[in-house]
Structures are given as structure tokens and as C-alpha cells.
Amino acid sequence: MDLLEELGAKSQQRANIGGLNRHHIGGQWVESASGAVFTAINPATGERIADLAEANAAEIDAAVDAARTALESPAWGGMLPNQRGELLWRLADLIDFHRDELARLESLDQGQPVGIAANMSAAGAAAHFRYYAGWTTKLDGRVPSVSRADAMLYTQRIPVGVCGLITPWNFPLLIAAWKLAPALATGNTVVLKPAEQTSLTTLRLMEIMEDAGFPRGVVNVVTGGGSTGRLMVEHPGIDKVSFTGSTAVGRSIVRGAAGNLKRVSLELGGKAASIVCQDADLEKSVPKNIANVTNNSGQVCGALSRFYVHESRYEEFVERSAAILGGLKIGPGLAAGTQMGPLNSEEHLNRVDSLVAGALDAGAQAVVGGGRLGGSLAAGSFYAPTLLTGVEESMDVAREEIFGPVMPVMTYSDEEEVLARVNDSEYGLSASVWTENLGRGHRMAQRISAGAVRVNTVSGLDPAAPWGGLRSSGWGREMGEEALEAYTEVKATWIGLD
């Protein structure tokens, strides 16, 4: 048995949900000191999976202390860049080794089809750790051309310090990796809090990180809800917060971080537009639009959630889209053949439904869907894939983030007009343009005000590709070389030459 198999086998013995109801602080698994717990629910059935520990102020203090000690320890602070790279690479190998198990756990807790959990979440997490493993030995400084004969200057990228990472419930494992990989590659230590709806794969990842050999205290995991997150944001011992979640909470984080002027990165909401031009190839582009809007039941920050179709192609677009949406296989993420799973919670389902109901009340029509699914799916949080016509730009469904499998379809007649409408949004995360005219595609991509624009495609998430938004979609970028900036400070050192 090689080392990888041995480590994997050891970890699998502990892989039971009952063993995941603790915080991980300073290398120890600790039970909730206060006894306070919250419940993880399976969104496909509404059943309880586990009770998890709710962290209080003393536990956040302990996690921050452990992270601070690790930051300055020889084991982590003194670790060489290539050794950090090897550790991150080993973690990626272990995630691959446990991919099926992680995928099942993610599907159970989050609801996503197990194929997405394996190929997007678990495989994507491993890819992020591998990508940033390579960066550990490439964090170079500069020797700026200072106008001094008696001195020279060099700069270095140094870790920000203790990073508080707060993740959402839509892609718990993958988004934890988006944050952990660059934070650790650059030598920081971490207090990580997963969303209260979906903590299980983060806790399991922590076990795998122990097996990979991360020194104690480098990564600490605390579980809990918004109040636990707020304690982290306001903690004077945390130097930086990286948050992915709603715009409303993002705003409160900016206010809460003011105490010690924490560095703050925010990946917030989006309202991605899909612009279907008069010359779009609908046979190719409609299936891509639908795959995007139904991926993870639409609970994707970059999900297309307002559709501007040239008036000459409107009927064809609606007809083709409705035919695909109506034929999707919907069911529990763990059931064979499921293409779309439930929404993550009843609370979230009610939010999606109220946006759709508001549009229907205001005169929109549901060509397919329009409400929750019943029958054998009634106990879970299943929402019908929905296509709305008769949508007005002023409706909430056309302006607010939906985060569900809903397509509000509108028409346009002129390029200038559609660009103005697309850019008139509080959000600026991403958009897609569909056209067979290369010049039009580039021209529109240049003029769309968003962090990422895609021409004739929807995919865009890759460890090498910077991701983040303009305006209320957030601050900073995750992934790519850009994320290294978010987790480092520049230090300048002067050397006298005379």
C-alpha cells in the first residue's frame, strides 16, 4: 500500500457524519463548549442529517489564537515555499482519492446531483490546490528603480496574517478551496466558517488536511450561523476576511471590519444577462443556456438569470428552451440519472417562489414551471424549472438575483438599447453573448460592464481565471494570479549602499 492509499484508508475509517459535529481548533476536534447546536437538513427529503456545534465567542478566540500561534511557528512560518507546495499538492491527491465519498456527502447536504458534486465540486477543489501549489515558488518581489545612489530597495510579498474565510451554501467544498488554496499558498493561517446549511464537506476536508500533514493550527474550522460569522468579522485578531455570500451580508461585513481595518474580499451576488443576438446559433446556444440556468438548480453566482433575446428569434428561443426544461429529470442528487436536484433549503425555495409569484401577479406568464414540485418530491425543496414570458424590466425577477432555475425572458431590437439595459444593474458579475458574428461578440464583450463576459459559452470557472464582480457584486478577485494579491501585503526593504 503506498502512502496515498494508506493515508486515505486511515481517513475513511473516520468518515462518518456522527464524527463531524465538532470544531477543529489548534489541531484538536472539540465539542461545542456551550452545547449549542444547529441541525443540518437533507434538502431532498427534509430529514435531519446531523446536529452541528454552534461556535461562541470563546471558541472563535481559541481558533484565532491557534491560527496566530501557527503563523509564527517554525512548522508553518518557517516552512519553505517548495514544502508548502508539496503539502498543497498532497492535499489535492487526497481529495481525488476521496472524490466519490466527498461527492456523496456534498450531494446529501447541499442537494446537488452527485455527478456535479464529483466533477465540479470535488475535482474542482483538487484542481485549485494543485494550481496554487505551483505558485508557492513563484511569489517574487521586485527591485524598483529608486533614484538613490546610496541605497537600493527590494519588495516581497508577505502573508496578510490570520484570514477569516466565510463561505456560502451553494458550492461549499469548491468555494472553501477557492479561498484556502491561495491563502495557504501565500503562507497565511486560517479560521474557516462554512455556511450553517452546508458544513459537512468542509469538516471532512479538515480531516483530510490533517492526514495530508498540515501543521496544527494552520487551518481551524468553526461551525455556526450568521452570529458566528459576525464574531469573526469583528475579531481584532483576524487580519483579513474573505467572504462569499449575499450582498446584504457583504455590506454588513464592510462595516464590521472597520474596527481593526481588516482587509476584505467580497464575492457577492450577480444578475448575469444572456444576450441572444439575431445571428445566434440557437441549436447550439439554447442547450448551453439551459445547462447553465439549471446547473446546481440555478444556485450559482454566475448563473444566467435574465435573458434578452432579439425580437426576430424570440419565439424560437422560447420554444426550444421550454422543450428542454420540460424534459429534465428532477430528483434527489444521490438518485441515478438526476439532472437537477432540490434547492438548498425551504427558506431559499420560498424566496425563489416569491420572486416568481410577484412576476406572475404583475402580468408575466409561466410557459413552463412556476412553482414547487409535489408528488414524490413534495417533502424536499424541489422547484420546477421555470420559463417566464411577458417580463418587464422593472419586475424584481428581472432585477434581483434569483439563485434558482428560473428564466425571465425579454426581447430587444437594437444593440445599443440592449447594452444600456444590461448595464443598468446594481450587479456586475458576469454575462454571456450569443452571436455568430465575431466582431459583434468582441464589441459587445468590451461594452458590457461586468467582471467576466463570455461569448458563445457559459463556462468560465477555472483556477487560472480571475473571478469577481463590479459594483454590488463585490471587491477583489478570486482565482488566478489575482487571488495572490488578495492574500499578501507588499513589504519594501531598503538597503544602504554606502
Ligand code: NAD
Ligand atoms: P449569506 O450571505 O446569507 O451567507 C453566507 C455566509 O455568511 C454563511 O456562512 C453565513 O453563515 C455567513 N453570515 C451570515 N450573516 C453574517 C454576518 N452578519 N456576518 C458574517 N457572516 C455572516 O449568503 P448565502 O445565502 O449563504 O449564499 C447565497 C448568496 O451568495 C447569493 O446571493 C449568491 O449570489 C452569493 N454567492 C456569490 C458567489 C460569488 O462568487 N460571487 C458565489 C456563491 C454565492
